[in-house]
Amino acid sequence: RKEVEQDPGPFNVPEGATVAFNCTYSNSASQSFFWYRQDCRKEPKLLMSVYSSGNEDGRFTAQLNRASQYISLLIRDSKLSDSATYLCVVNQGGSNYKLTFGKGTLLTVNP
Amino acid sequence: GAGVSQSPSNKVTEKGKDVELRCDPISGHTALYWYRQSLGQGLEFLIYFQGNSAPDKSGLPSDRFSAERTGGSVSTLTIQRTQQEDSAVYLCASSLAASGYTFGSGTRLTVV
Numbered sequence: 654r655k656e657v658e659q660d661p662g663p664f665n666v667p668e669g670a671t672v673a674f675n676c677t678y679s680n681s682a683s684q685s686f687f688w689y690r691q692d693c694r695k696e697p698k699l700l701m702s703v704y705s706s707g708n709e710d711g712r713f714t715a716q717l718n719r720a721s722q723y724i725s726l727l728i729r730d731s732k733l734s735d736s737a738t739y740l741c742v743v744n745q746g747g748s749n750y751k752l753t754f755g756k757g758t759l760l761t762v763n764p
Numbered sequence: 765g766a767g768v769s770q771s772p773s774n775k776v777t778e779k780g781k782d783v784e785l786r787c788d789p790i791s792g793h794t795a796l797y798w799y800r801q802s803l804g805q806g807l808e809f810l811i812y813f814q815g816n817s818a819p820d821k822s823g824l825p826s827d828r829f830s831a832e833r834t835g836g837s838v839s840t841l842t843i844q845r846t847q848q849e850d851s852a853v854y855l856c857a858s859s860l861a862a863s864g865y866t867f868g869s870g871t872r873l874t875v876v
Contacts, residue, residue, distance in 0.1 A: 687864045696855055696867040697807070740807075742864075750795045750814060750859055756806035 656680060657755040659741050664760045670731045674739055674758045676724045682746030686717055688726045689740040691757065697740055700726075731762045766790075768868035770856050776874045777846055785841040785871045789858030796839050797865065798831055800852040807855065813839065846875045 659676045666672050678686075686703035701708065703715040703724055714727040724741055741755040769788040777783050789796050798810040809823035813833040824830070828846075833839040843850055853872050857865035 685864075689864075696869050698867070699864040702864060749820075750861065751797070751809065751812050751820060752865060753809070754799075754807040 656753045657741055657743050659755040659758050661756060662759040664758065665763060666731055666760070667763050668731055668733060670762075671727065671729045672731060672760060673728075674726045674741070674760075676726075676741030676755055678722050678724070678741075678743045678753075680743065680746060680753075681722065683743045684746050685744040685752075686715075686724050687742040687752070688713075688715055688724075689742055689754070691738045691740060693737075697754070700739070728760075731760075733762050733764060736760055736762045768856055768858050768866050770854075770868035770871050772871060773869065774872045774874075776876060779848060779875055780845055782842065782844045783846055783873065785843075785854050785856075785873070787839045787841070787856030787858075787868060789837065789839070789856070790860075790866055791837075793858035793860050793866075794836070795859045795861075796833055797857045797859075798839070798841050799855045799857065801855060801870075802852045810841070810854075843873075846873075848875045851875045 657678050688700040689697040690700045691697040701710050703717045707716040712729045716725045738757040738759050740757045742752050745751045771786045794815045796813045799807045801807050811831045812820040828844045831841045851874050853870040855867050855870045857867045859865045
């Protein structure tokens with residue numbers, strides 16, 4: 654099983670659609686979880702952390718299921734500017750701050 | 765500075781030459797990381813510095829790659845005898861504790 658696994662997509666959705674991305678991770682000791690966004694030919698940027706109770710930031714909702722080792726990101730009312738690659742990111746656990754990145758899911762929002 | 769600074773932003777080198785890539789992390793960030801990303805690929809971990817601990821070099825692809833971090837701040841990634849397969853974007857990031865990383869804008873290395 655890969656350390657962090659995501660559906661590579663591409664996801665093509667119309668403006669205003671709701672889209673969900675899923676991710677699974679293999680290290681049960683992982684304690685920190687994130688979603689990053691990467692625009693074409695740019696560096697990844699932190700979108701949001703993922704908390705055990707689930708968390709929301711505007712149109713974005715992240716959820717974590719530790720038992721299933723599964724993370725999700727929901728984007729509501731998609732905008733053209735949401736077009737990017739979304740990276741699922743997991744830490745190694747314990748005192749190790751190293752993060753492992755999924756290969757990303759490509760989203761294109763169409764007018 | 766306010767962000768992670770990397771230099772140069774672009775580097776074209778001839779096969780067999782050595783290159784040095786520089787990273788200036790966010791002031792006060794104790795952890796510094798190097799990753800690389802080949803075209804259309806995911807991020808590949810290279811090396812990780814955490815405070816005064818020995819660096820985690822487990823991701824370095826060969827002994828042609830080395831990195832150091834001086835004074836707990838600036839880091840240099842050195843690639844000796846570059847090969848065409850070394851062509852990639854080399855990304856540096858820093859973090860404070862277990863928070864998310866902040867990445868620099870990367871160095872795009874092209875080996876011709």
